[in-house]
Amino acid sequence: NAGVTQTPKFRVLKTGQSMTLLCAQDMNHEYMYWYRQDPGMGLRLIHYSVGEGTTAKGEVPDGYNVSRLKKQNFLLGLESAAPSQTSVYFCASSLPHNRLREQYFGPGTRLTVT
Amino acid sequence: AQSVTQLDSQVPVFEEAPVELRCNYSSSVSVYLFWYVQYPNQGLQLLLKYLSGSTLVKGINGFEAEFNKSQTSFHLRKPSVHISDTAEYFCAVSSGAGSYQLTFGKGTKLSVIP
Numbered sequence: 001n002a003g004v005t006q007t008p009k010f011r012v013l014k015t016g017q018s019m020t021l022l023c024a025q026d027m028n029h030e031y032m033y034w035y036r037q038d039p040g041m042g043l044r045l046i047h048y049s050v051g052e053g054t055t056a057k058g059e060v061p062d063g064y065n066v067s068r069l070k071k072q073n074f075l076l077g078l079e080s081a082a083p084s085q086t087s088v089y090f091c092a093s094s095l096p097h098n099r100l101r102e103q104y105f106g107p108g109t110r111l112t113v114t
Numbered sequence: 115a116q117s118v119t120q121l122d123s124q125v126p127v128f129e130e131a132p133v134e135l136r137c138n139y140s141s142s143v144s145v146y147l148f149w150y151v152q153y154p155n156q157g158l159q160l161l162l163k164y165l166s167g168s169t170l171v172k173g174i175n176g177f178e179a180e181f182n183k184s185q186t187s188f189h190l191r192k193p194s195v196h197i198s199d200t201a202e203y204f205c206a207v208s209s210g211a212g213s214y215q216l217t218f219g220k221g222t223k224l225s226v227i228p
Contacts, residue, residue, distance in 0.1 A: 033215075042219055048215065050214075092158075096214065101163070101214060102160055103214075105157040105159070106157055108156075108157050
């Protein structure tokens with residue numbers, strides 16, 4: 001049981017390039033989330049998904065797109081990377097209708113845009 | 115809308131001394147509160163959570179927190195810290211019956227001094 005995994009762990013992009021971050025979970029969780037973490041800002045929600053085929057915007061969605069084609073995977077895309085998107089990206093997952101309301105986090109992807 | 119304020123961005127403390135990390139929240143509905151810990155270059159791990167019931171919540175690694183509704187606070191405490199407690203700590207809130215989104219504070223960096 002690997003929990004939540006993220007690919008890649010590190011990436012350097014040039015301004016204008018595109019990339020996709022992959023999040024996978026093996027806990028059969030219904031809900032999945034993408035956050036970005038910046039120094040002194042805590043974690044901010046980018047997009048989330050409450051089930052296969054559904055996505056919704058979070059607090060800071062601009063410049064990102066997401067897809068949830070399979071229940072276990074949640075993809076975060078950057079179509080045209082900007083230096084402001086330099087950050088550490090975390091994926092998380094959780095069960096719905098769960099009184100525990102706990103989110104399980106992946107190890108993060110460190111992205112640098114030059 | 116919900117929000118979280120962590121009053122201290124950095125807290126230095128000597129080894130074996132007690133520590134309190136402060137967290138205040140705002141929400142117009144019932145809340146669920148969490149403390150997460152992030153060790154250097156790692157993802158977030160749940161320390162403890164308050165969902166309902168007893169206002170004193172015990173978590174892993176000897177940490178505890180007290181929910182105070184009148185003061186809208188959820189401060190984290192440990193009676194005696196160890197070097198291994200050096201990490202960043204995040205307070206988070208989830209509010210409302212149907213919401214599973216977490217709003218995070220900006221984090222408190224705890225440095226334990228030998």
